Amino acid sequence: MKRLLRALTERLGRKFLAACRSGIDVIAQANGGGVVFLGDSLTHLGRFDLMFPRTMTRNLGIGGECSHHILARLDPVVRINPEKLFLLIGTNDLGSDVPASAIAANVGAILDRLKRELPGCTLHLQGLMPRQRKFAPRIQALNAAYERLAAERGIAYIDLYPSFDDGSGELVADYSYDRLHLSGAGYAIWRDLLRPFVEAP
DSSP states (O other): OHHHHHHHHHHHHHHHHHHHHHHHHHHHHSOOOSEEEEESHHHHTOOHHHHSTTSOEEEEEOTTOOHHHHHHTOHHHHHHOOSEEEEEOOHHHHHTTOOHHHHHHHHHHHHHHHHHHOTTOEEEEEOOOOBSGGGHHHHHHHHHHHHHHHHHHTOEEEOOHHHHBOSSSBBOGGGBSSSSSBOHHHHHHHHHHHHHHHSOO
16 A cells, blocks of 8 residues: 555656756746746745836746756756746755755856856745754754855855744744745845845846
C-alpha cells in the first residue's frame, strides 16, 4: 500500500509540474515585457497581480522547485523578455540538504544566463526568508553568498530575512501558517519590501 501511495503521489507530482510548465509556456507565447516573478511555491502562491495592480506581472513560480529546476527552465523566461525580474529560490534545496555551494553555483548560472540573454531586463536577487529555526545558520550563510553573487554581477540584492525573522531565526508566526509558506500578512510584508523595486521607473 505504501508503495502504491508513493507511486500515485509521484505521478500526481509529475502531472502538476507538467501543467505548471505548460502554463508558463502559454504565458511565454503571449505578449512580452512586464515584471516576472520566478521561484518556487512562495512565488507560485503570490497574487502579484493584486499586490501590484498597476503593473503587468507574470508569475512563473512552481511549487517544490529547487535552483537546478529554475536553471533548466529559463527558455520561456527569455522568450518573455521582461523589463524586470525577481528571483527567489533555494529554500527547497536546503530542505533537500543540497550544499550551499551547489545552490550558489546554480543561482550564479541562472543570473549569468539571464544577464547575457536579457540585457534590457533589470534583475533582482532576493535573499531567503527564515523558516524553521534549525535552518537559520544555513539560510544566513546562503544569503551572504547571494549578496556576493549579486554584487559581483551588478544586480540588485533584496534582503528579505530581517523583516521576517522573529528574533530567533524562525519565520514570524503571524506571517506563516506552517513556518515555511506565507500567510496573507506575510505576503503583505513581502509586497511592501518589493514595491520600491517593482514600481521604480
